[in-house]
Amino acid sequence: MNEPALDAERDAVLAALRPVVEGIAATFGPVCEAVLHDYRCPERSVVAVAGAVTGRTVGGAMSEIGMRVLARGDEAHDELNYVTRTADGTLLKSSTMVLRDSTGAVFGALCVNLDVTAVDRAHALLGALAGTARAPAQVPATTFGDDIDAVVDAIVDAHPLRRDTSWAALDRDRRLQLFRDLDGRGVFAVRRSVEHVATRLGISRASAYHYLSQARADTGPAADTP
Template sequence: MKTLTEEMSTLTRIAKGIAAQFGKDCEVVLHDYTQSYESTIVLIENGHVTGRKVGDCGTNLGLEVLRGTVSDGDQYRYITQTKDGKILRSTSIYLRDEEGKAIGALCMNWDLTEFYACNSALKDILETETGAVEEVITNDVSELLDALIQDSVRYVGKPVISMTKEDKIKGLKYLDDKGAFLIKKAGDKISKFYDISKYTLYNYLEQSTEL
C-alpha cells in the first residue's frame, strides 16, 4: 500500500462492516498519518463513543509509532478510558507502505461501560490480553501535548521548579521518545513549561541522546 487514498473504498467498507457487526457502541477510526497530526482522522464510525469527528487529531500511541519509539505498535484488546469515564476495549492496527513506514491506523474502540456494570455475568468477555495501556483520546492536539508534558513531570518525579539540568534532560528525552516533538510548535510550549529557551531545549535534546 502506497497511500490510504488508493485503498479508501476498501477501508471504508471494512470500517462500516466492523461498526455494523458490533453495533452503535463500537467506534471505528481511520487515521491518515500523511496528514498533519492535528487532523489525522479521515473516517470515523460511531464517533459519539469518544466524541471525535473527521479532522480531529491522533493519540499518543500513534506518535510513538511515528517517532519510532516502538517498532511494531499494533495493540489488541487493551483497556483505555475516555475523558467522560467510558471504559473502552480497543485495538489499534498500523497500516504501512511498501517500505514498512506507518502511513495510517485502523482503530476500534468498543464501549464496555455497561458490561462492566454486569461484570460477574460477563467476566469472559471483559478479559484482556495486554492489560491497561495509557492512551490519551482527545479531539484537540493541544490537550494531547499537555497530557504528555504532565506525564514527563511524573516520570521525572519532581516539579519543574525543583528540577536540575539533568532532570530536565530526562523529562525532555521522555517527551522525545513519546513523539511529542512531532506535534507542530511543541518546542515552544515545552520550552516555556520547562522554563528554558528554545536554544537550551535543542541543546538538552542533543545531550539526551547520550543517555
C-alpha cells in the same frame, strides 16, 4: 518507488478502508467506534470515523497511542485488545492496527474502540454477588480529542517527573529524562510540539531545543529544529 507514487498508493489504501470503518461500527453498534488515521499529518490525522465513543471527528488529532506508534516508526506493530479509559472514566477495549505501504513504511492506522464500561460494571456486580470480587485494576487514561495540543499537554502533565514536582525543582538529569521520555512517546514528531512543551514547562524555546538535542545526543531521530 518515488514519493509521489507512494503517496498515491497510501491514498488508495485509505480510500479503500473508509467503508471498512463504517462497516465495523455498524456491526458492533453504538458501543463501537472505528477511526482511520493518516500519520502523514499527525495534528489532523483522523480521515474517517464512525461511532462516537471518544467524540472525535474527521480532521481531529491522534491520541497519545498514535504518537507512540509514530515514535516507533517502521518498527511499530499492531496493538490488539488493550484496555484504556477516557478522561471521563469510560472504559475502552481497543485495537490499533498499523497501515504500511509497499515499502513497509508505516503511514497510518485503523483503530477500533469498544465501550466496555457496562460490561465491566456487570462483571463487578456478579463478582460481588458471588463473593469473588477483586480490587479493580488500575487502567491507564488516554486523552482522546481533536486538539493535538490537548493531547501533548496531557502527556506532559501526567509524566511522573512533572506530576510530583515543578520544572524548576528538577535537576539536569531528570530534565533530560523528561525530554527523553517525551521523545520516546512520539511527542516531538508533531509540528511545533517543542515550542508547545516549552510553554507548558515555562521555559524558553531555546532551552527546550537544547534539552531535546542533549536527550538525543547518542541516538534518536532528527530533532524538530527551529
